[in-house]
Amino acid sequence: MKFITEIELRALYKTEPFDSYVLEPNTKITPGARQFLVDKRVKLVQAQCSEGKKSNTNESNQAQARENWCALRLRGRMDRIEAYFLLIAADILRSGDAVLSEEVMALGKCFRNVRNAEREQKAPDKIQFWGWSEEEIIKRSENLEKYVEISEFHVGLENGKEIALLNHLRASLRDVELAILETYWNEEKQVCSRQDLIDAVNLIINILCMMMRKCLGGKKCKG
Template identity: 35%
Template sequence: MKFITEDDLRILFKKEPFTSYDLPAGTRLTPGARQFLVDKKIPISDDPMIVKRKNEKPAEKNEKAQEKGICQDLFLLKKKTLQAQFLETGLELLNRDVLLAEQIFDLERKLSDLGKEGREVEFPPSPCTGFHKDNFNQPYEDCFEITGFHAQSEKGKEILLLHRLRCSVRELAAETENAGLNPVINRLSQMICLEYGGKTCQRKK
């Protein structure tokens, strides 16, 4: 295989300046030669990114763009339904626990901005022995299984409402593969644990 050097290109460019370079078959550019073309801002025909763009059909580009758009639209559509569930739950909790209802409304406001272009939503973790700033954005299973025992407890109604929201959020996260929902799930887990009366983390290890 023949290598094209920087000197070869300089001589060629001096004879007749060029704005693009077609690499002859069976040849390779030395690092110096490639850097020479880069410095001159001269595109190279064998550049992997250029070749990829040339070989990619317009229809394929459109299909990829449409698929991405459909996924984003689906997420935003289902997120609206989820927000409605949060508002409904917050309203139902108002007569039982105003502070808990306010936390639900706050999560709904954060959900509203999630997925919007140019919006970075932060979910600062609340004090908890199981979750902290280093793991709050990670996916976790339920801290403990919710059963009829919890439903019959003093805060059974609140626990079930929070658990139902958590299931809905986790379902959307799994369906759309959106890691931005993990902090919402983890925050709901914290709230469930506190409603049950736990002061120590009960998250499964």
């Protein structure tokens, strides 16, 4: 199953604005992408599947195998992201920024909690960072990611390497969000059954965006 993201819709809309969007069969839309269409007043149209397609035992087995494969892929991606946190924290420390390195390490522990929550099928622990609650983090980072567009200009700055590394983590976490949707999408209810995991990942992304903004002295990250 393919998921259409907000980033894809923004790029498409930027190329040529549209007032309706057709969602093909076996394609879903992320919550962020759906909100983007609402904000732009774009009508979402669900394409109809071709008739004569009936479920059978073989198809059911294939669906189950696909679900198992999605779960394995999700866990592989989450393991890779956790490794990224450690690698990037070490790289930043070698660059001489011990404070930022510790923050990345601490955020990596938050992500490890999300990974463990998925594997143990339980709710993730509440995230606190810089002494802020989840509610405070959400409030302080509202719409911040929309302004994060890292380019070659930012790489050329004095702390450009750190900004690029943080941005790499941000983009990698977006990939995890899609993997969670693929694994836990409830077709009947048209919702993700593990929205709590997605919310936690989005919170970590928001913190990364704030870190990048702090690297730029509080300025927006547009190039």
